[in-house]
Amino acid sequence: MIFLRSLLFSAGMLVTVIIYGALVPLVAVLPFERRYAFTRHWARLNLRWLELTCGVHYRVIGRENLPDHPVVVLSKHQSTWETLVFQELFPPLVWVMKRELLWLPFFGWGLAMGRPIAIDRGAGRRAMEQMLSQGKQRLDDGLWVVIFPEGTRMRPGERGRYRPGGALLAVHAGVPVLPVAHNAGELWGKKQFLKHAGTITVAIGEPIKTAGRDASEVLKDAQDWIENTQAGILPAARGRASGTSTNN
Template identity: 55%
Template sequence: MRLAVLRSTLYMLLQIIITPPYALLTLACFPLSPHNRYRVTSSWTFIMLFLLRNVCGIRYQIIGAENIPKTPSIVLSKHQSAWETLAFQKIFPPQVWVLKKELLRIPFFGWGLAMTSPIAIDRSAKKKALEQIVEQGKDRLKQGFWIVVFPEGTRIPPGQRGKYRIGGAWLATHTNTLVVPVAHNAGELWGRNSFIKHPGTITVSIGEPIDPTGMEPGELNAQVEAWIEFEMLRISQKNQQKA
């Protein structure tokens, strides 16, 4: 545990040193095209992943990489950690996220996030938020971006399940865009709001794409939830240790 604390402290110090100047760099890229801005911004996440691997000892493996479609799609994923917000930018093609608009107000991090063309919504405006997701989602897909949605809306501790919100499924059924369900166990190594990052290997499982044509949002949402939660039981390191 002591070594994990030292590694986590070093990672945090390096992040504090690197992030502010990088945020200013991303702001300077505002005149560039959305995809070029994304390339600059996402390179910060690659640095963080390098540090997580070489300083904290966190690695990952992918199951089902062959299921990633060739065309822009919608990723509906489990949300346990800050790790997946970094790693997905390396695992999947250029992407935008559906997120709560408050995140854009965070100094440095939020500024860089704003340069990635996110779909920033007000969760309290439910109907208006759904309309915004569809309107801006169509625009981002037309630009060639993938869209990442965490249906539970917030990070959920390992072994627990949050309420799966319908926004991602709503977007998919209203744009006839393939849905890629994703499960992972990142929270077992780097928990929600946890300073300590434990060494080990995270498993990311990518399911077969789901064609939403002819489906209702609720039906699609339930199918995605069933697959993700079943897969979570299969890849959980804690369940494997019990077995």
């Protein structure tokens, strides 16, 4: 049944990618707010489809820590799932991503509408300068910026090297860092087709101030909070009652 449920979800998601992707040329001429609402609707549709077909729900700890101003979100990256749920949980946001993602048919077209910061990872210093410049511009425009500091999806319990770009951007732009931990990889793992029923926990920390601080100190505070929080929530996803209400 897990395989069949996962297959049904994947088929439905593929259909939505094709349909929404085909509409991108029409939506692309609209203002950013309308374009973002379009992609957010796609994300919410697939989250509800995931709940219905696979029994994957989520709960939020620390919702009161969400500020009313732009921040740089530093988060664990374990799954495709968080790229969907962040669009539901947070105000309008942009992603720092490798530019190759924009070349994907349909899916990449949708990404391109969202003013992403698409960098060439092989460009070294120029890529960092691009991220700092475009990132500050997005933050000045009132958008949140999401960065996965480990640079790739990690399996539950794994820790990659935290890269300094997100902390540097926050210090450069004068905005706080918002640390986020979650255990999505327990139910929808890295490069895994099967989606297991249960309840994912998303934990949002208090914003980390950056004014007058060195980026390395900010990054250490964010890393310590994320990894310590991960240790507490990782075992608790699979097997929880799948009827838990979304947005608890």
